[in-house]
Amino acid sequence: MPSHPQPLRRRFVAFAGSLMVAACAAPRPSAPAPAPIVTDRPDFTESAVTVPHRSTQVEMGGTWSREQGVRSVSSGETLIRHGLSPRVELRVTGASYAVERSAVARSQGLEDSGIGFKLALHDGGDAPALVPTLGLIVGTSLPTGAANFRSRRALPESKLLAAWTLHERIGFASNLNWARAEDSGEPHDEFSGSGSFAFALTDRVGAYAEYFAFGERMARWQRREYVNGGVTFLLHPTLQLDLRAGLRADRPRDGTFVGIGLSRRY
8 A cells, every 4th residue: 555645644644643542631530430431433334322411421542544546534523412402412523624635736624514314213121122212413514624525515314323232341333324426516316335343352451353335316317336444442331442454345446544542421
């Protein structure tokens, strides 16, 4: 794999270092211990549960990727989740800072932000069962980014979330998604789906393996497929560090990505 430019590498390493410094400031456990944090990162598949009522959860990270000849670094990736009720959470997506570089051009700036809600539809419990835990996300992007990254209009999306407990240390989650997207300013429908296996390796260390794909209805159908995996480290019941890596399954030499993230519940 060709090496990426030094400025992009320094940006990613600096951002990863800031996350590690934040992780070192983990709060000390106190009795009684809070319930472990459940995040929507690092995998593509969103969790089917909402954050606890009146709590606020901040999830953030950075990603280095290479696809179709474009190398990019995204830093921020901030998602703020607040429990409005035991079954409803508010979701605010912050504007990530992106740097993209190809053989002929370089662009950088803030990406679009977003707002939405997650609804807990059914609690399937922690025991293995055929009926899953179900949730729903509805939201929209907001055209607030820099000129090179801003959409012309708000782009709505919806996601049906499902999760099954297969074993006390193994779970499976899946999403079915629809969104409006843009190509050269022209809107079109984008469908995506995912399946993710999660494994509790220890009480503090977890891992996952995932497949997800996109289908876009433009002049002709276009498909992209990805596989990825990662690990999570529970530094405290309310603080989690994550690492992930993946590639484009239908074109393995044309797409790779790695990322790091940190999530905290207040």
